Each structure stands twice: as structure tokens, then as C-alpha cells.
Amino acid sequence: MKIDPQKPADLSAQIAQAIRDAIVSGELIVDERLPSEAELSDQFQVSRPTVREALKRLAAQSLIRTQRGASGGAFVNRLSFQDAYSQQVTTSTLLLSMNAVTFDTACEARYALERACAPMSAERRTADQLATMRAEIFRQSQPGLTDEAFCASDVAFHRALVDGAGNPVLSYQLAGAVEAMQPLMNMITFTARSREEIILLHEKIADALEARDAETVDNTLVDLESYTRLLAHDVAERRRKPA
Amino acid sequence: MKIDPQKPADLSAQIAQAIRDAIVSGELIVDERLPSEAELSDQFQVSRPTVREALKRLAAQSLIRTQRGASGGAFVNRLSFQDAYSQQVTTSTLLLSMNAVTFDTACEARYALERACAPMSAERRTADQLATMRAEIFRQSQPGLTDEAFCASDVAFHRALVDGAGNPVLSYQLAGAVEAMQPLMNMITFTARSREEIILLHEKIADALEARDAETVDNTLVDLESYTRLLAHDVAERRRKPA
DNA sequence: CAATTTTTATTTGTCTGACATTTAAAAGTC
DNA sequence: GACTTTTAAATGTCAGACAAATAAAAATTG
Numbered sequence: 001m002k003i004d005p006q007k008p009a010d011l012s013a014q015i016a017q018a019i020r021d022a023i024v025s026g027e028l029i030v031d032e033r034l035p036s037e038a039e040l041s042d043q044f045q046v047s048r049p050t051v052r053e054a055l056k057r058l059a060a061q062s063l064i065r066t067q068r069g070a071s072g073g074a075f076v077n078r079l080s081f082q083d084a085y086s087q088q089v090t091t092s093t094l095l096l097s098m099n100a101v102t103f104d105t106a107c108e109a110r111y112a113l114e115r116a117c118a119p120m121s122a123e124r125r126t127a128d129q130l131a132t133m134r135a136e137i138f139r140q141s142q143p144g145l146t147d148e149a150f151c152a153s154d155v156a157f158h159r160a161l162v163d164g165a166g167n168p169v170l171s172y173q174l175a176g177a178v179e180a181m182q183p184l185m186n187m188i189t190f191t192a193r194s195r196e197e198i199i200l201l202h203e204k205i206a207d208a209l210e211a212r213d214a215e216t217v218d219n220t221l222v223d224l225e226s227y228t229r230l231l232a233h234d235v236a237e238r239r240r241k242p243a
Numbered sequence: 244m245k246i247d248p249q250k251p252a253d254l255s256a257q258i259a260q261a262i263r264d265a266i267v268s269g270e271l272i273v274d275e276r277l278p279s280e281a282e283l284s285d286q287f288q289v290s291r292p293t294v295r296e297a298l299k300r301l302a303a304q305s306l307i308r309t310q311r312g313a314s315g316g317a318f319v320n321r322l323s324f325q326d327a328y329s330q331q332v333t334t335s336t337l338l339l340s341m342n343a344v345t346f347d348t349a350c351e352a353r354y355a356l357e358r359a360c361a362p363m364s365a366e367r368r369t370a371d372q373l374a375t376m377r378a379e380i381f382r383q384s385q386p387g388l389t390d391e392a393f394c395a396s397d398v399a400f401h402r403a404l405v406d407g408a409g410n411p412v413l414s415y416q417l418a419g420a421v422e423a424m425q426p427l428m429n430m431i432t433f434t435a436r437s438r439e440e441i442i443l444l445h446e447k448i449a450d451a452l453e454a455r456d457a458e459t460v461d462n463t464l465v466d467l468e469s470y471t472r473l474l475a476h477d478v479a480e481r482r483r484k485p486a
Numbered sequence: 487c488a489a490t491t492t493t494t495a496t497t498t499g500t501c502t503g504a505c506a507t508t509t510a511a512a513a514g515t516c
Numbered sequence: 517g518a519c520t521t522t523t524a525a526a527t528g529t530c531a532g533a534c535a536a537a538t539a540a541a542a543a544t545t546g
Contacts (some may be wrong), residue, residue: 069507
């Protein structure tokens with residue numbers, strides 16, 4: 001692990017990259033202890049604050065964790081699905097909000113990915129996951145629910161659908177796509193009528209999953225996508241000419 | 244933006260979280276300048292090194308960028324697809340390598356996602372993207388190609404397929420899934436015979452995309468998935484009893 | 487007056503040295 | 517031997533300083 005003090009980049013960024021490379025390449029393995037901050041500053045010939053800035057960069061990516069006290073230090077962290085998942089949600093959310101991604105583009109991506117799960121979910125969904133979906137559908141039918149709560153329940157419903165595929169990699173990848181949509185979905189104001197329609201489609205999906213009928217799940221997801229986009233277009237229309 | 248000095252968490256982590264929340268919530272907008280490090284240490288009642296550690300955490304997530312000099316400082320960064328993409332690749336790669344995800348699980352996820360793109364790609368692929376695929380197929384047929392180079396070309400081929408859908412959100416989401424598989428794919432040793440087989444399937448996919456025949460693309464992807472898994476199982480088999 | 491150069495002020499990047507806090511292991515005590 | 521105390525090592529935090537970059541202001545010059 002070496003750095004080039006002549007490079008224009010910050011020393012702390014270079015050091016972070018060097019350690020990151022060592023972790024990704026497997027040179028440093030999970031739970032292995034890094035040298036202490038004092039030793040690292042010796043190795044890289046920089047001061048301790050600079051080393052610390054580098055370590056904080058890595059900690060922000062959940063690549064290392066630190067412990068205080070004797071026999072403490074920085075340890076290579078096992079990246080959990082949970083950690084990766086929350087990072088992905090943050091990144092995806094910002095990406096959509098900062099880059100003016102249209103509702104249609106995000107919606108298309110989301111449902112395309114979700115439909116990819118549908119056949120596996122129909123085959124493998126557990127009774128537990130089905131129960132979660134039913135519970136969320138029930139929640140969605142409660143009167144007096146705010147639009148935000150309705151959206152949150154919608155996300156939970158779809159998350160259960162995705163988890164039904166029983167593939168953690170799929171669940172992780174799709175978490176970002178589904179959750180990142182929530183801020184965009186929140187722009188929609190759901191009328192009682194449109195909530196009813198969505199709940200009907202959700203019930204149809206749950207029924208089809210129960211019957212392990214992949215084709216109906218897929219078709220209903222297509223319907224749900226069309227309906228969601230229709231609602232969004234109505235909102236956009238009303239914004240343009242607020243009669 | 245407030246922090247609680249009594250909390251067990253590091254001050255720099257708390258400060259980073261406070262600023263991160265302000266960015267995600269839209270309180271701080273793109274290209275807006277944060278207060279200087281000196282001002283921030285005043286506001287949060289901590290020292291400058293602590294503020295700096297917080298800022299480096301945010302920089303590691305591409306949430307801010309910094310500039311030196313007068314009228315320099317830390318600015319809210321517009322998260323580009325490129326930034327998000329490379330972060331996702333790093334995260335996904337580590338996630339797979341550190342959590343002993345089986346080849347089958349990763350492979351299933353990858354092809355499920357890719358098949359989600361297939362119909363759109365058949366409809367929208369540009370001549371340019373088709374040319375990229377043909378070029379990669381040609382590269383794959385070159386004799387003397389290392390297994391690593393063959394895999395890299397394979398990734399490029401599939402990336403073009405995904406980009407063909409013309410949905411940047413999909414491309415971003417799938418980048419991680421496809422690229423993160425590469426280290427796992429690299430464990431496979433491709434015989435001349437198996438390369439031939441894969442190239443044939445790639446050609447079939449390219450032909451079908453050219454003819455805008457979504458169904459054949461989908462079917463061929465299924466075949467490619469089966470064949471890839473077959474190869475992986477053979478490798479695993481040979482590892483178990485190295486005759 | 488206009489163009490160029492110099493100065494200045496601001497801000498991040500880095501260093502030094504110190505002290506506080508946490509923690510595990512070693513030493514001491516009953 | 518079990519418990520308590522001490523000690524050492526490590527991270528967390530602070531204060532103050534200087535270096536380097538950079539843009540704006542001031543001075544200079546043709």
C-alpha cells in the first residue's frame with residue numbers, strides 16, 4: 001500500500017483509496033485489524049488527523065468499524081445486506097431527486113424490476129410473506145390514512161412481494177428502486193376512488209401469489225403500472241392548468 | 244441542524260448525519276455552499292478537525308465536494324449517475340464476496356434483472372448499441388484471449404444490452420448486479436468449447452435484438468443462464484474431487 | 487482609462503502536540 | 517481462586533499553527 005505525495009488529490013483520499021483497494025482485493029480480510037492510527041501515520045508518512053480523515057471516509061462506506069480502548073482499532077467490516085441496503089436507498093433517492101428523473105422513467109424501471117421477481121415469488125413466497133401483504137392491504141383500506149402512510153404501506157407491500165422471490169441479492173438490488181420511488185409517489189394525492197382501485201389490484205396480486213399463478217401476477221403488475229402512471233399524469237395535468 | 248453531545252456516537256458521525264439529513268430533505272440544495280469549516284465548528288461547538296472528519300464522511304458518499312481558496316468551501320454535490328454507478332459496483336462486489344453468496348443466487352438475480360430489460364431493449368436499442376454488442380462478440384471470438392478479458396467483454400456485452408432499454412435508472416440499478424458478478428464469473432475457466440457455445444448464444448441475442456424479437460431474446464437469456472450455471476457446477480464438481 | 491500585475495484575505499489541507507475516554511489485560515489484594 | 521486496582525494502548529477530541537490555493541481587491545503601468 002503506497003501513496004504518491006505529489007498527486008494533486010488529497011492525501012486522505014489517496015490513503016482511503018489504498019486501503020479500500022486492499023479490502024476489495026482481499027488483501028485485508030473481514031474482521032482483520034488495521035494498524036493503529038499512529039502506525040498508519042508512520043507507514044504513510046502523514047499526520048494522525050490525515051489518517052483519521054481517511055478512516056472516516058471508509059467508515060462512511062461501512063468498509064471499516066472502529067473500537068476504542070486497548071486492543072481496539074479499525075477493523076475490516078463485513079458489509080451486511082442491511083448496510084448495503086440502506087446505502088443504496090440513500091444513493092438512489094438522491095439520484096432521482098437531484099437529476100430530475102421523470103416519474104415515467106422511474107416507474108418503468110421499478111415495475112420492470114418487480115416483474116422480474118414475480119415468477120420466483122409466485123413459486124417460493126412463504127405464508128408469512130403472504131400474510132404481510134394481506135396486512136398491508138388491510139392497512140391501506142383504513143379510512144383517515146394520510147397519503148404518506150398509504151405510500152409507505154405500498155412500499156411495504158411491494159417489498160414483501162420482492163422478498164417472496166427468496167433471493168437476497170434481488171431483494172437488495174430492488175430495495176433501492178422501490179424505496180427511492182417513494183418521494184416521487186408522495187407527490188400523488190390519492191383520492192378514495194384511486195385507493196380503492198389500487199387495493200383491488202393489490203388483492204388480485206396477493207390472490208395470484210397464493211394460487212402460485214405467475215402469469216396473473218405479471219399481468220396485474222402491468223395494470224398497476226399503467227394505473228400509477230395515469231394517476232401521475234393526472235396530477236401533472238392539474239398542475240399545468242389549475243382550473 | 245443540531246447534535247446531542249451526550250449521545251454515545253462520535254460527534255463527527257452525528258454532524259455528518261445532520262448535514263446528510265439536510266441534503267436529503269432538500270433543506271440544502273445542489274451547488275449550495277455549506278458554511279466554512281470554522282463556521283461549522285462554531286455552530287456545532289466542536290473543533291475544526293471534528294468538522295473535517297464529518298465532511299470527509301460526506302465526501303466519501305459523493306454528497307459534497309470541496310474547493311480550496313477564497314470563495315472555496317464545501318458544496319452540495321449533484322450526484323451523477325456515474326458516481327452512483329461506481330459506488331454501487333463497489334458495494335455490490337463487496338457484498339457478494341463478503342457474504343458467501345452462492346453463484347446460483349447471484350446468477351439467478353442477474354439474469355432475472357437482465358430479462359426485465361429485454362423487452363424494452365428489443366424495442367428501443369439503437370444501432371450504436373447493437374454495434375457495440377457485435378464488437379464484443381468479435382472480441383470474444385479472438386483466440387488467445389484470457390479468461391479475465393473474456394469475462395470483461397461479456398460484461399460489456401450485457402451492459403450494452405441493458406443500456407439498450409434506454410432507461411438510465413434501469414442501467415444504474417443493473418450495473419451493480421452485472422459487474423458485481425464478474426469476480427464470481429472469473430472463477431470459471433472457459434474452455435474453447437464453452438466459449439463457442441456462449442458466443443453462439445450472444446449472436447442469437449444480438450440477432451433477435453436486431454429483429455426486435457423480444458421473445459427470442461428472453462428465451463436465449465434463459466438458455467444462457469442455464470449454460471452459465473452448468474459451467475459453474477462443473478467447476479465446483481471438479482474442485483470437490485480433483486481427479 | 488484600460489490592461490496587467492501585485493497584494494490581500496479567505497478557505498481548505500496538513501501538521502504538532504496535548505488531553506480525555508474507553509477498554510482489555512496485567513498486577514495486586516483479600 | 518475470585519475480586520479489585522492499576523496500567524497501558526487505542527480512539528475521540530481539542531487548540532493552535534502554518535502551507536497552499538484561489539478569487540477579489542488594490543496598485544501599477546502603458
